[in-house]
Amino acid sequence: MRAAFLVSLLIVMAGGGIRAEDEKVRPLMKDLIVLNGGVVLGGTEEQQAIWSLRSVLMLARLGVGRTYLPFFHAEATHRGGVPQILEQKPAFLALAWLQHSLGEYRFARVEREEGDCYAYEFVHGAKPAKRAWVVWRAAGEPHLVRLFNDPLRVIRAERMPLVAGAAEKVDVRQEIEGYMALEASERPVIVWLEKP
Numbered sequence: 001m002r003a004a005f006l007v008s009l010l011i012v013m014a015g016g017g018i019r020a021e022d023e024k025v026r027p028l029m030k031d032l033i034v035l036n037g038g039v040v041l042g043g044t045e046e047q048q049a050i051w052s053l054r055s056v057l058m059l060a061r062l063g064v065g066r067t068y069l070p071f072f073h074a075e076a077t078h079r080g081g082v083p084q085i086l087e088q089k090p091a092f093l094a095l096a097w098l099q100h101s102l103g104e105y106r107f108a109r110v111e112r113e114e115g116d117c118y119a120y121e122f123v124h125g126a127k128p129a130k131r132a133w134v135v136w137r138a139a140g141e142p143h144l145v146r147l148f149n150d151p152l153r154v155i156r157a158e159r160m161p162l163v164a165g166a167a168e169k170v171d172v173r174q175e176i177e178g179y180m181a182l183e184a185s186e187r188p189v190i191v192w193l194e195k196p
Contacts, residue, residue: 046162049090050186053098053160057120057134057188060107067095090162097161101190105132117145117184129195134188142185150178152193160187 043051056067105122108131112119116138124130131152135145154174158167170189173181182189 045090049094049162050160050188052091053094053188054118054136056095056098057118060122061110061120063107088164093164094160094162097158097167101158101167102132102134105130111147116140119145119147131193131195133191133193135182135184135191136188137184137186139186142183144181145184146175146179146181148178149174149180149193151196153196154180155192155194157182157189157191159185159189162187 059067102122104125106125108121108123110119111121111133117135118138119133119135122132122134124132133147133149135147137143137145154172157170157172159170161167170182170191172191175181180191182191
């Protein structure tokens with residue numbers, strides 16, 4: 001049975017953690033992943049957000065049911081190393097958008113996973129006529145991607161946000177041969193589709 005796709009957003013305090021060596025915990029590790037929110041990943045806050053969101057998508061493909069990420073970014077100051085500045089991490093905001101957008105959807109299949117283009121299909125849990133495709137490029141400059149979506153009808157599309165607020169709308173061109181075309185970049189785009 002495939003685990004349900006669910007991104008549970010949880011405040012995780014630094015310093016603790018689950019140890020895979022613990023015999024009682026190891027069986028749970030296949031269904032629960034804690035993303036460190038950048039300490040391990042490195043890179044900029046924006047890169048961490050992109051990598052974290054794409055990691056959650058790939059973990060959903062592998063059947064992982066829950067993913068957790070720290071809510072706040074704590075920046076140490078010279079006052080004894082105590083965190084003084086708390087701000088929402090871009091990675092948390094990106095995953096909050098993913099949860100809001102795909103919370104009712106379940107991973108269904110890989111539409112494309114070739115070269116540097118990825119497209120995963122998610123199906124609504126209660127209304128299987130509703131679909132969502134998440135499309136991104138592994139690296140490089142944005143470019144046009146064509147995906148065969150016949151008989152699905154495009155409803156709307158959004159690109160992963162890096163700040164709080166509404167996500168960027170994405171134009172999806174429906175082509176005559178049953179393909180849709182959209183600009184794919186490292187930041188994933190969700191395209192909502194529906195069976196007529």
